[in-house]
Amino acid sequence: MTVRPLSPHLQIYRWQLTSVLSILHRLTGIALCFALIGLTGWLFSLSQGPVFYKKYMDILNSWPLQVISGFVIICLNFHFFNGIRHLLWDIGYGLDIEKVYVSGKAVLTLTFLNSLLMFWWY
Amino acid sequence: MENKPHYTWQFQRLSALFLVFTLPIFLMIFYSLKNATYQQIILRLQTPWVPVLISLIIMASLYHALLGIQVISRDYLSDLSASVVVTAVQMLTVGLMVLSLFSLTTIIMGP
Numbered sequence: 001m002t003v004r005p006l007s008p009h010l011q012i013y014r015w016q017l018t019s020v021l022s023i024l025h026r027l028t029g030i031a032l033c034f035a036l037i038g039l040t041g042w043l044f045s046l047s048q049g050p051v052f053y054k055k056y057m058d059i060l061n062s063w064p065l066q067v068i069s070g071f072v073i074i075c076l077n078f079h080f081f082n083g084i085r086h087l088l089w090d091i092g093y094g095l096d097i098e099k100v101y102v103s104g105k106a107v108l109t110l111t112f113l114n115s116l117l118m119f120w121w122y
Numbered sequence: 123m124e125n126k127p128h129y130t131w132q133f134q135r136l137s138a139l140f141l142v143f144t145l146p147i148f149l150m151i152f153y154s155l156k157n158a159t160y161q162q163i164i165l166r167l168q169t170p171w172v173p174v175l176i177s178l179i180i181m182a183s184l185y186h187a188l189l190g191i192q193v194i195s196r197d198y199l200s201d202l203s204a205s206v207v208v209t210a211v212q213m214l215t216v217g218l219m220v221l222s223l224f225s226l227t228t229i230i231m232g233p
Contacts, residue, residue, distance in 0.1 A: 047228035
């Protein structure tokens with residue numbers, strides 16, 4: 001077993017938009033892992049018939065889970081738009097520092113607007 | 123941890139690229155069901171291309187999530203802790219994949 005160097009601990013970083021968005025990308029990814037468990041549960045409840053499905057939906061419609069669902073929508077939007085930003089970086093687009101800040105602000109704006117749209121639509 | 127290429131980075135990007143195009147379609151299907159009854163949801167999910175798309179999206183999402191957790195674990199945890207976390211998440215991922223496919227198959231066959 002090799003001893004690998006670990007990433008520096010988060011507290012040594014000076015807070016700036018670039019690092020905050022990078023940390024948020026990972027945190028929202030972790031949050032979405034839990035949402036995937038909920039989605040699988042939704043499919044399973046559907047497969048178990050209307051009574052089981054109603055019980056599952058009653059739990060999902062409780063106010064704590066409605067708040068969590070709202071949070072998941074924000075996480076999904078952020079992770080989606082910031083993921084596109086990462087994919088663009090991977091093909092070499094927008095890597096200079098000015099564009100990194102512009103794209104970061106664009107991600108936050110799109111997250112805000114699309115989350116509002118999804119809340120309104122739902 | 124084995125010192126060999128894992129191709130994690132490439133597969134993480136490929137699954138992300140797939141999800142960028144398919145996730146909006148999935149969200150539109152999901153949102154179109156918001157006021158639907160149980161029977162209407164089942165009928166919609168029995169449309170042939172819908173369960174295929176949903177299963178592909180869930181598989182890609184779970185795989186993308188697994189690779190993400192692997193990267194985060196290896197960045198911040200020691201070898202032993204990372205191995206434990208990655209193994210646990212791998213088992214959970216396989217379990218969720220099986221459960222999703224089982225659920226979708228049951229829905230297609232008629233619950």
